[in-house]
Amino acid sequence: AKRSGGGRTRFCDDALRTGLASRSAVERGLARAIEEDHLVLYVQHIVDARTEELAAFEALVRWIDPGRGLVPPDEFIPVAEASDLIVALDRWVLRNAVDNLARWSAEHPASAVPLSVNVSGRHLAHPQLVEHVLEPLRRHGVDPRRLTVEVTETALLDDLASAATHLSALREVGVRIAIDDFGTGYTSLAHLRALPVDILKIDRSFVANLRHDDERTLIRMIVELGHLFGLEVVAEGVETATDARELLLLGVDALQGFHFSRPHPIADVGGSETRVVAQ
Ligand code: C2E
Ligand code: CA
Ligand code: CA
Ligand code: CA
Secondary structure, X not given: OOOOOOOHHHHHHHHHHHHHHHHHHHHHHHHHHHHOOOEEXXXXXXXXXXXXXXXXXXXXXXXXEOOOEEEOHHHOHHXXXXXXXXXXXXXXXXXXXXXXXXXXXXXXXXOOOOEEEEOOHHHHOOOOHHHHHHHHHHHXXXXXXXXXXXXXXXXXXXXXXXXXXXXXXXXXXOOEEEXXXXXXXXXXXXXXXXXXXXXXXXXXXXXXXXXXXXXXXXXXXXXXXXXXXXXXXXXOOOOOHHHHHHHHHOOOOEEEOOOOXXXXXXXXXXHHHHHOOOO
8 A cells, every 4th residue: 555744753653553453453354254154265277288178176265355345365365374364264265175076076976177275384284284184075075186285385395394294194195285386485306306296386477477588498497397206287377378388388287377267266166167087
C-alpha cells in the first residue's frame, strides 16, 4: 500500500502498527476460516509436454473472506507459516484433496489422475507429518500413489534430517515427492542423491526468462540432472505456446501454467477428466 506524508519516524510507527495489526488480524481470520470451512481448494492442470494431455493436478488453496472475497495464498500462507496455523491449513488441504480423490474414484472406478498438494517447511518437520498425510488416505482407502507431496527446496534444507526421514516414510508406501520451486535454493548433488524424490518442478522465474540463453542453459542442466537421477521434470509458469514448445525441446517432461489452465475449483473436476492414466 502507498503512503504519503509524515516524517520518517511516523512512517515507521505506522508501518509497524498496521503491519502488526494486519498480521494478527490475518491469523485470527484464518484460524476461523479453517474451523468454519471458509477455504476452497482450486486445482491447476499439469500436462504431458509431448501430448499436452492432462497428467496430474496441483491443489492450490484459496480463502473466501466474507468481507474481502477470494484471498490469494500469497497474502496468508506466509502469515500461516510463521505459526502452527500452517499445520492446520495443510491438514485441511490434505483432507479435502483426498476427499476429492475418493470422489473421483467413486464416480469413475478407472480414475487414476494424481493430485499434488503443497506441504510447508514447518509441517514437513512436524513429528506427526507422516500420519497427517497417510490418515486421510487410509480413511478413504485411496491409493497413496495418487498423492504427490510438493515441498520447496528451502523447506527441505531447513531441517534436512527430519525432511529425509518423513519423506522416506511417505515414499515407502507410494506417495510421490516433488521438489517445488527447484533452482531457487541450494540443493546440491549430494542432497539430490540422498533425498527420496520423484519429481523436480523448475521454478517459474526460469520459464519467465526463457528468451535468455542463460536461463535456457540452466533449464537444460536441471533437466539433465533430473533425468540422470531418474526424476520427472516439470516446468511451471508456462504462459504461451512458444514457452511450451521451447520447454519440450529442452527435454522437460510435463508443463503447468496459464497457457494450459487457470486454477479452478476442484469441485468442478469430475467425469472422464479424472480417468487419465499418468505415464
Ligand atoms: P506454488 O506451489 O509454486 O504454486 C504455483 C503458483 O503459480 C500458483 O499460485 C499458481 O496459480 C501460479 N501459476 C500457475 N501458472 C502460472 C502461470 O502461467 N503464470 C503465473 N504468473 N503464475 C502461475 P497461487 O495459487 O497464488 O499460490 C502461490 C503459492 O502459495 C504456491 O506457490 C504455494 O507456495 C502456496 N500455496 C498455494 N496453495 C497452498 C496450499 O494448499 N498449502 C501450502 N502450504 N501452500 C500453498
Ligand atoms: Ca507447488
Ligand atoms: Ca512452484
Ligand atoms: Ca512458490
